[in-house]
Structures are given as C-alpha cells and as structure tokens.
Amino acid sequence: MKRVIILLTGISMALTSFAQTDSTTTTSDTVRVGNMIIIKKPGKEHSGPHSSTTIIYKKKVRSTQSNVSTNWFIFDLGFTNYNDNTNYTSAAIQDPATGFAPGATEDWFKLRTGKSSNVNIWFFMQRLNVIDHVVNLKYGLGLEMNNYRYKEPIKYNTDPFTQVSMDRTTSYKKNKLAADYLTVPLMLNFNFTPNREEPFGVSVGVSGGYLYASRQKTKTDADGKKKNRDDFDLRPWKLSYIAELALGPVKLYGSIANQSIFEKGLDQTPYSVGVRFSNW
Incomplete structure (x- = not known):
C-alpha cells in the first residue's frame, strides 16, 4: 500500500512540474x-x-470588378468646325429666288476657330464588360452643344424660307449659329490597363443625335443682342463617328458627322475635338 501511495505521489509531482513548465510557453x-x-x-x-x-x-x-460601372455627369470642352464641300456656283446656292445664299462664296461661312466651341454634358455613361474588362461596351445619354462663330456678318432669313444674306449695314460684335442635340453614343472600348483606376485605352464607335434646338445669335451696335430661333434647314438627325483616347488622368475625344448638317444648299460636315472630364 505504501508503495502505491509513493508511486501516486511521484506521478502527481511529475504532472505538476510538467504543467508549470508548459504554462511558461x-x-x-x-x-x-x-x-x-x-x-x-x-x-x-x-x-x-x-x-x-x-x-x-x-x-x-484587388476586389472583384463589377461587370457594369456607371459614370455620372461627364463634361466635354472643345472646339468645333466643319469641312465645307459646298458648290458655291450651283443654282441651289446662287439662284436669286430659291437659292440658299445668293452671291455667297466660301469666305461667307468661314469660322473663328478659337471661338467656335463644342460643349457636351453627358448625364451618364456606362461601361459593360465583354472580355476580361479589357474589351468593353460603352454607351450613354447627353447633350451636344455646338456654337459656330462666323467671321462675316451673314444673316439667316427665315421668311418665307431659309436664305442667307450678307449684312454690311451694321457692325456685328458677335455672330454665331448654335445647334444642340440630344445624343446617344455607342462605343467599343479597349482598356489596356483594367486594374488601374485611371486607365490607358481607346474607344471607337458612333453616336446618334436629335436636333432639339437651333438659333442664330447676334450682337450689333444697332440692335444689341438678338436671337432668331429656327431649324435653318438643318437635318433633324445627326449620325457621327466618335472616338476617345484615355491617357491616365487625361482623356481626349473627337467626333465627325457622316454627312452635311444641312438638308439642302450647304454641304458642311462638322467635327469636334477636345478634353473630356471623366472618371474613366
């Protein structure tokens, strides 16, 4: 019995010693x-x-990218002009009774390049992933506002039909034709750096615009500021080829219409280039 007690006492002391050693780990x-x-x-x-x-x-x-991303309220600021391929010797221009601008030459419609502006406000643009966020589809909705600032004092007369004349009777301080469109762009986007917040890439596509407002705005010594609102035989729809270049934080855009913006008379195809203020 004593041997059993001694054995149990020894085991108990050994376990206690082991526990103390283990607690110091x-x-x-x-x-x-x-x-x-x-x-x-x-x-x-x-x-x-x-x-x-x-x-x-x-x-x-990096967290998983969404297949659809939205960019709200994008602003474009640029310059606009047009390629003038009008035949100024044709009857459609020179006929005194029905011509669009009797007596006109190409110089009548030359623009002040630095003051002819293009301002666009896109309510939103969305980017839809197609292939690994490298190939995407971009689309949106917005307003295109173009101001064609003339060098010469030409005047759009609208009664009984649109006819342009040269007005040398007064001094023009401002003379511009404004054409505003509600536009839907559709582009194929190639994003070469899909993991960057400010990507490098290019987008190409088309846009369709509806002419919702047009006017000639003049400022003269005799009459002050005046606005003449009419369609001036402008086409109600405009189809354009568009492109966008993303260089990190800098984004550039460009567009050119596929035909003249006038339904008859003038053959003037507008184009615009500028800077885009956008997140992507």
Whole structure:
C-alpha cells in the first residue's frame, strides 16, 4: 500500500512540474496594419527584456470588378468646325429666288476657330464588360452643344424660307449659329490597363443625335443682342463617328458627322475635338 501511495505521489509531482513548465510557453502578439502583419514574440528568460519582431507583407488583392460601372455627369470642352464641300456656283446656292445664299462664296461661312466651341454634358455613361474588362461596351445619354462663330456678318432669313444674306449695314460684335442635340453614343472600348483606376485605352464607335434646338445669335451696335430661333434647314438627325483616347488622368475625344448638317444648299460636315472630364 505504501508503495502505491509513493508511486501516486511521484506521478502527481511529475504532472505538476510538467504543467508549470508548459504554462511558461511564450506567446506572440499579432498586429495588422494595412497589408502588413507584425508578429512580436517575447524573448527567452536568458535573453533579458529583448523580444523579436517579424514583419510579413501580404500582397494586396484587388476586389472583384463589377461587370457594369456607371459614370455620372461627364463634361466635354472643345472646339468645333466643319469641312465645307459646298458648290458655291450651283443654282441651289446662287439662284436669286430659291437659292440658299445668293452671291455667297466660301469666305461667307468661314469660322473663328478659337471661338467656335463644342460643349457636351453627358448625364451618364456606362461601361459593360465583354472580355476580361479589357474589351468593353460603352454607351450613354447627353447633350451636344455646338456654337459656330462666323467671321462675316451673314444673316439667316427665315421668311418665307431659309436664305442667307450678307449684312454690311451694321457692325456685328458677335455672330454665331448654335445647334444642340440630344445624343446617344455607342462605343467599343479597349482598356489596356483594367486594374488601374485611371486607365490607358481607346474607344471607337458612333453616336446618334436629335436636333432639339437651333438659333442664330447676334450682337450689333444697332440692335444689341438678338436671337432668331429656327431649324435653318438643318437635318433633324445627326449620325457621327466618335472616338476617345484615355491617357491616365487625361482623356481626349473627337467626333465627325457622316454627312452635311444641312438638308439642302450647304454641304458642311462638322467635327469636334477636345478634353473630356471623366472618371474613366
């Protein structure tokens, strides 16, 4: 019996000693800072108060991109002009009774390049992923506003029909034709850096616009500011070829119509280039 008691006492002391030894096992503190993990381990008894620190960097994994992204209220600011292929010797131009601009030459319709502006306001644009966010479909809805600023004092007369004349009787301080469109663009987008917030890429496509407003605005010494609202024989619809170039934070755009904006008389095909203020 004594032997059993002695044996049990010895086992109990051994277990107690083991438990005390095990309770002194060092523990570590872990701190996460962004994509960095800091592990601090206390030193051993003989090493004094010093401790060891291990820093581990984890690669930041980009969150899954949405297949459809929306950009609200995009602004374009640029210049507009047109290619003038009008035959100014034709009866459609020169006929005194029915011609569009009797006596006109190409110089009548030359523009002040630096003051002929194109301003676009896109209510939204969406980008739909097609192939790995590299090939996308872009589309939207917005307003195109074009101001063609004339050098010469030409005047659009609308009664009984549209006919342009040269007005040398007064001094014009401002003379422009404005044409505004409600437009839907559709482009195929190639994004060469899909993982960047400010991508590098190119987009090409077409746009269709409906002429919702047009007017000639003049400012003269005699009459001050005047606006003449009419369609001036402008086409109600405009189809354009469009492109966009994304260079990181800088984005450029361009467009050119597929035909003259006038239904008859003048053969003037407009184009615009400028800077786009957009997130992508």
